């Protein structure tokens with residue numbers, strides 16, 4: 001389906017969409033908020049994005065863009081997949097290593113292109129954020145706007161910020177992540193669910209021999225693992241995860257780094273060197289969490305998107321990829337409906353069944369990482385979700401705009 005059959009490529013163009021709204025406020029300039037802003041801007045709306053961060057800093061780790069995510073990014077902004085590919089890395093080989101850094105197995109990644117007509121791309125989260133932000137007029141992105149809540153009536157939504165004047169809009173999209181304030185006001189379902197493991201991730205540029213160009217590495221430890229991703233321009237990302245009964249955060253950056261080094265004290269030198277070479281302040285520590293799927297994401301003039309709507313365990317790598325689907329489909333629903341209620345109802349009908357399946361399967365998949373008997377666990381996952389791994393992958397990756 002084509003979101004913009006004859007849509008102009010600038011914000012000045014005539015509005016093609018039917019619901020009677022002018023101004024759209026989006027809370028959060030993460031990947032989801034920016035992607036939906038680009039899609040709605042193309043329909044001619046006045047789209048304003050409000051972000052709590054004071055600036056766009058080079059943070060985050062590497063992430064994998066999968067065929068469905070790339071399909072939808074390209075539908076939002078034709079050609080953007082190529083820009084992202086040039087900024088990141090097209091994976092040609094996946095490499096499994098033991099915790100000494102020795103290769104156990106390598107596999108070609110050509111099946112992505114062969115079977116799903118898209119490559120597997122690894123990219124720095126921050127670069128992707130920059131690429132999406134560059135599609136919007138800078139004056140439409142408002143930094144240092146921490147949203148505190150909203151109120152709505154039949155005519156508009158009033159949105160409140162810390163130390164900033166309130167604003168009004170015709171439509172409010174909460175794209176403010178797993179700890180969403182908009183979701184808290186809308187649904188009020190409390191804190192995310194801790195899934196029993198902690199994560200540490202970063203991007204660095206350094207001399208290393210663990211990852212050649214085009215490779216994606218996975219290091220299997222005991223109740224712990226590390227991903228190694230090429231994210232372009234000589235930068236690599238490491239992501240270390242470990243089972244942990246509690247989710248207490250470190251007191252400061254130095255403690256974050258020493259925690260990782262302590263955990264991997266018996267790992268091989270090349271892996272320890274990688275962590276040693278990382279500036280402590282650059283390592284992002286956090287608990288791995290999700291939430292139970294919701295039956296509804298919207299009320300009146302307010303809806304949710306991305307992690308605010310369906311935060312999921314990272315096991316299947318669909319967090320950002322399914323969020324790009326949301327962004328395109330929300331805009332598409334607005335291009336087809338005659339009023340806000342119809343658009344949001346169609347958005348939920350299109351999105352909730354699919355993201356519920358992905359959320360549930362991701363939660364089941366999470367424990368497989370740490371298991372000693374992955375085959376038995378895979379079988380359990382297939383029985384519970386009634387889809388084999390291959391059926392699931394085809395279903396997830398073949399999804400088209």
Ligand SMILES: Cc1cc2nc3c(=O)[nH]c(=O)nc-3n(C[C@H](O)[C@H](O)[C@H](O)COP(=O)(O)OP(=O)(O)OC[C@H]3O[C@@H](n4cnc5c(N)ncnc54)[C@H](O)[C@@H]3O)c2cc1C
Nearest residue numbers: 028030031032052060061063146147176177306307319320
């Ligand atoms: C800094 C950062 C780094 C990340 N790095 C990675 C990574 O390396 N690999 C990976 O797989 N995933 C990463 N993620 C998560 C990943 O982006 C999401 O899982 C997925 O893309 C869904 O995106 P989202 O836009 O829904 O949520 P998010 O990416 O979480 O974005 C939410 C945005 O809303 C902003 N926000 C939150 N609360 C408020 C508020 N009250 N008022 C205004 N703004 C608010 C946040 O600052 C953030 O910019 C990262 C997220 C963030 C925020």
